[in-house]
Amino acid sequence: MNSGRLFDTIVAPITAAGRGAIAVVRVSGSEAFSVARSVFAGLPENVESHRAYFGRFSHGDDGLALVFLDGRGYTGEPSVEFSLHGSPASVSAFLGACEKAGARMAEPGEFTRRAFMNGLLDLTEAEAVRDSVEASTEAQFRAASRNREGALHRELDRIAYELGGVLAAVEASTDFGEEVGPVDQELALQRIDCCLDGIQKLLSTAVAGRVAREGAAVCIVGRPNAGKSSLLNAILGSDRAIVSEFAGTTRDTIEEVVEFGGLPLRLVDTAGLREAENDVEKIGIERSQAEIIAADVVWFVYDVAGGFGEEERDWFEKIERPKVLVANKSDLGSGPGTVVSAHHLTGLVDLAKATQKLLGDITVGDSGVINSRHKPLLERARDSTLQARETLTGDVPDDLAAVGLRDALVAIEEITGKNTTDDILDRIFRDFCIGK
Numbered sequence: 001m002n003s004g005r006l007f008d009t010i011v012a013p014i015t016a017a018g019r020g021a022i023a024v025v026r027v028s029g030s031e032a033f034s035v036a037r038s039v040f041a042g043l044p045e046n047v048e049s050h051r052a053y054f055g056r057f058s059h060g061d062d063g064l065a066l067v068f069l070d071g072r073g074y075t076g077e078p079s080v081e082f083s084l085h086g087s088p089a090s091v092s093a094f095l096g097a098c099e100k101a102g103a104r105m106a107e108p109g110e111f112t113r114r115a116f117m118n119g120l121l122d123l124t125e126a127e128a129v130r131d132s133v134e135a136s137t138e139a140q141f142r143a144a145s146r147n148r149e150g151a152l153h154r155e156l157d158r159i160a161y162e163l164g165g166v167l168a169a170v171e172a173s174t175d176f177g178e179e180v181g182p183v184d185q186e187l188a189l190q191r192i193d194c195c196l197d198g199i200q201k202l203l204s205t206a207v208a209g210r211v212a213r214e215g216a217a218v219c220i221v222g223r224p225n226a227g228k229s230s231l232l233n234a235i236l237g238s239d240r241a242i243v244s245e246f247a248g249t250t251r252d253t254i255e256e257v258v259e260f261g262g263l264p265l266r267l268v269d270t271a272g273l274r275e276a277e278n279d280v281e282k283i284g285i286e287r288s289q290a291e292i293i294a295a296d297v298v299w300f301v302y303d304v305a306g307g308f309g310e311e312e313r314d315w316f317e318k319i320e321r322p323k324v325l326v327a328n329k330s331d332l333g334s335g336p337g338t339v340v341s342a343h344h345l346t347g348l349v350d351l352a353k354a355t356q357k358l359l360g361d362i363t364v365g366d367s368g369v370i371n372s373r374h375k376p377l378l379e380r381a382r383d384s385t386l387q388a389r390e391t392l393t394g395d396v397p398d399d400l401a402a403v404g405l406r407d408a409l410v411a412i413e414e415i416t417g418k419n420t421t422d423d424i425l426d427r428i429f430r431d432f433c434i435g436k
Contacts, residue, residue, distance in 0.1 A: 002020050003330075003430050004108075007029070007030065008029060008104050009027065009028065009030060009031040009032055009035055009103045009104070010027070010029055010104055010105070010110055010111075011025060011026065011028075011035070011098040011099070011103040011104070011106060012026060012095075012105060012108040012110075012435040013025050013026075013095070013434075014026045014085070014111070014435040014436070015435070018088070019086060019087060019088065021085070021086055022063075022083055022084070022085065023083075023084055023085070023086035024082065024083050024312070025081070025082045025084065026074075026079060026080070026082075026095060026106075027079060027080050027082070027098060027103055027139060028073070028074075028075045028077050028078070028079035028111060028114065028265075029079075029103070030077065030078065030264075030339055031046065031103075032078045032080050032103075033067075033080065034099040034101075034102065035080075035098055035103045036065060036067075037059060038058070038097075038100075038101035038102075039058045039059075039075065039097045039098055039145055040055050040056070040058070040082065040093065041055045041056050041057075041058075042054055042065060043065060043067070043080075043226075045053065047069075048067065048071035049065070049067060049068055049072045050066070050067070050068065051062045052065065053065045053067070057082075057094055058097050059093035059094050059096075059097050061085055061090050061093075063082060063084040065080050065081070065082050065083075066080065066081045066082075066083070067080055068080070068081070071118075073264050074115055074120075074295050075111050075114040075118065075120075076115055076116060076118030077116075077164070082094070088265040092153060105202055106156075106435065107434055108429065108432045108433060108434050109130070109430065109431070110429070110430060110431025111435065111436060112126050112129050112149070112429065112436055113420030113425065115431045116417060116425075122151045122153045122418075122426065123415065123416055124147055124153050124374070124416060125147065125148055125149075126428070126429075127154055127371065127373075128144045128146075128147035128152075129159070129432075130431060130432050131144035131148075132144040132148055132212050133432075134217015136257050137215070137264045139212060139262065139263065140213060140215070140264050142212075142213030142273065143209070143369055144210075144212075146368045147368045151184075151201075151366075151367055151368030152367060152368030152369070152374075153416060154367075154415055155198060155202065155241050155368065157416070158198065158203075158350060159195045159198045160409055160413070160416075162191045162192075162194055162195045163191075163192075163195055163385065163408055163412070164190050164409060165408065166192060166405055167193060167402055167409065169170045169181070169183050169187075169188060169397055170183055170188070170210050170405065171182065171399075174341075174397060174402070178329075182314075182398065186399075189364055189389065189392060189393070192385060192388065192392070193389075194386055195373055195385055195387065195408075196382065198367075198390065199378055199385065200382065202367060202370055202378055203378050203379065203391040204313055205367070206369075206370070206375050207360075209369030209370050210364075210371075211263075211264060211296070211359065212264060212367050213279065213371065214266060215257045215258075215264040215266035216263065216264065216266065216355075216356055217268065217291075217295045217296045217297075217356065218265050218266065218295060218297045218299060218361055219268045219291045219297075219298045220232060220267060220269050220270060220294035220299045220301060221270050221273060221292060221298060221299070221301070221315075221319075221369060222272065222273060222301035222302055223272050223273055223302065223303070223306075224271075224272030224327075224353050225272070225303065226301045226306075226328060227301055227303060227328040227329055227342050228270070228272070229254075231301060231326075231328060231341065232256070232267055232269045232407075234342040234343070235258055236267075237257055239356040244368070251333070253430075254268070255267065255269075256411070259358055260348075260352055261348070261351075261353065262353025262356075263291070263351060263352060263356060263359070265362050268289055270287070270292075271287065271288050271325075273315055273399050285428055286339030292319060292321060293321070296321070296359060297323065297324065297358050297359060298321045298322070298323040298324070299323070299324050299326050299351070299355075300317065300319065300323055300324070300325050300326060300329050302325075302326070302327065302328065302337075303328055303332075304328065304329050304330060304332060304334055305327045305329055308325075308327070308335050308337070312381075313367055313411040322352045323358075324351065324355060325337030325338065325378065326351065327339045327340065328341065329341060329342070330346065330347060331343065331344055331346075338354050340352050344358055354367075366388060371429075373415075377411045377412070377414050378411070379413050380408075380411040381407075381408040381409075381411040381412050382408075384404040384405070384407040384408040384411065385404060385405070385408045386404075387403075387404035388401040388408070391404065
């Protein structure tokens with residue numbers, strides 16, 4: 001984004017597109033109140049922050065204007081949030097009026113980018129805003145909320161503070177050795193080890209963070225007519241997949257995100273495992289194999305009425321991913337594995353527990369969770385901190401530890417946004433929706 005555009009006054013709906021009872025449109029920037037008075041009759045000359053005013057819009061609608069003074073609203077700029085009738089015609093006419101009055105349409109994520117630029121959010125909190133908007137399960141929303149509330153930000157600040165303290169001690173002993181003496185090595189190593197522990201704990205949340213945002217990938221496999229699609233429908237509570245007495249109904253993968261037993265899962269129903277009878281079925285089975293390789297957990301479903309035979313056992317043993325043997329149609333018989341009945345909705349709690357056991361602890365802790373952008377930067381911070389530790393305990397001058405400590409700090413500041421570039425910001429915010 002051109003840096004000059006950050007000083008424009010911008011406008012966009014902050015509620016979802018389409019028909020609704022109410023739509024909310026935000027105007028933000030230095031000329032927000034001037035634009036507001038041009039399109040809304042109801043704002044007094046001296047407005048109060050966080051106060052709603054009723055009035056009539058220039059395009060013929062009426063509604064409310066909620067005012068935020070400089071530094072008091074979401075973006076940190078003067079802004080007004082208008083509530084009007086949510087018809088596409090009303091919203092479109094109002095946006096046109098705002099543009100004629102001097103505002104331009106906001107770019108994706110521009111409101112949140114301004115909040116970051118104005119110091120109201122760091123980058124981890126800004127990314128969590130996007131994750132909150134995109135959450136499709138309660139677990140995903142809870143994970144996003146922890147980071148949005150600053151959990152990850154606070155932990156990174158704590159680590160950076162300790163690293164900065166050690167760096168200051170090293171630099172002071174180098175520049176003012178006669179006055180302050182050598183580095184207190186024992187204290188410096190204690191602080192470094194504390195940082196390494198913190199960094200490693202954050203790195204250990206990488207899987208939990210991915211699962212919380214995307215859902216754990218669970219691939220449902222088995223023979224045709226084992227009840228894979230019925231199991232998917234039972235968990236979703238709807239007929240998402242076609243169920244038929246004829247084998248081979250599922251020719252392609254079907255994917256749905258669901259919260260199951262407290263777990264955010266990305267369920268993938270696949271074509272039945274068997275010798276393909278035609279090219280279309282062959283492609284479906286090949287895709288099934290690819291999904292198995294990519295899965296976090298595989299549910300191998302078999303029909304207890306047909307039994308868990310040698311061929312099923314051979315397929316099951318060849319799966320090299322964490323896996324659960326699912327004995328479906330338990331109302332018709334019994335067999336090895338986690339016993340369920342997709343038809344009668346029994347055994348699903350046991351299936352959730354078996355899946356949780358394989359996934360391990362994916363809860364969101366007090367320090368929040370990291371994402372794929374954070375992980376390599378944290379690994380760099382860890383490696384540079386280890387380098388500094390080795391320097392302090394080795395037979396080399398202590399001042400060389402400053403190199404590793406500075407690099408570790410730079411890496412952490414790239415995560416929080418204290419040290420970043422426009423290219424990085426563009427990559428982060430282009431994935432946001434308009435109006436956020």
